[in-house]
Amino acid sequence: MSSTAIEIQSKRGMWGGGNEPLKASYGKLMMWFFLLSDIFTFTAFLITYGAIRMSYPAYAGESADFVSSNEYWPIPERIFDAVPFIHGVHFPLVFVGLMTFILILSSVTMVLAVEAGHRNDKKDVVKWMLWTLLGGITFLSCQAWEWSHFIHGTDEGTLLTYVNSASNLVSETVYGANLIVNEYGPAPFAQLFFFITGFHGFHVTLGVFLLFLAFYQAAVGVYEERGHYEMIEKIGLYWHFVDLVWVFVFTFFYLI
């Protein structure tokens, strides 16, 4: 069998069939191409953010004197400045920074799980999968708090003139955010926040389900029975991708 296979290969070349030009299993290839399509989706969202932001005036004054208004796009570090349990103190970007660290850390424990899978080390796989799972759940909890704070808003609110859902022009103090009006800036600012971080959070939620599945199956010995830990690798690819997207969301939504 092996001698004929070699003969055919040499005649047909790399793409002539009878071999694996991409040298990856079906599952891993499909995960990569799914992730490529997901890169396009997320990039389209972030580019949309850029285009809509550019269609609004920027805040002209000093960053320290910033006041919210729906006339111009807000400065993110003046908006995202709250941390849980400490009320009314200005901690710009500290909480999202923490969330970034948590997600990167859970990505690291995921690589360690994949590495343990290559060594068929069930004990290490289970240990690192559990840490990754914890990281994912912690990140989701942080995002839930972040959303809740964003929706409920600050104590002061902002006095805005805007067109409400009944198509009337009203002038009132607005607290927090919804899809029609928000106290931070123009309506698309909150819409894009919900849309982009929400879609990312949805991916994280799916990831946490997959992580739990992999953790459970590794723990009860499904992969040991199967003879390889490739499932850990595939779910790992997805989990790193979620981290990769967050790195971009962090830059374009919170830093710039």
Add this chain to the structure above:
Amino acid sequence: MEHDNHKELEVIPRDSAKIKKIWMTALILFMVTAVEFLLAFTMDRGLLLYIIFIVLTIVKAKYIMMEFMHLGDEAKPLFYSIIVPLIFLVWLIIALMREGADIFLMRW
């Protein structure tokens, strides 16, 4: 792929050099994020700062894709079939930034 039932998988001992490399990559990612964080409060907002942020983000993306997702270790055709389609995004960025700027001129 082996599909026959291996009840007894041989456990290969840890390679500390490999594990050290993973933690080194993690350290780099943390440091880059810390630098971004620091720059956000020390530099004036403007085009230069935005370019620095984008470059640092691409550096982080490179480390995540190459070291964590092992894209660099895959066969070359697979590597390029993931990286090359991203060229389309360059056009999308140019087109929509231009579009945004034009909407701005129409509105104000």
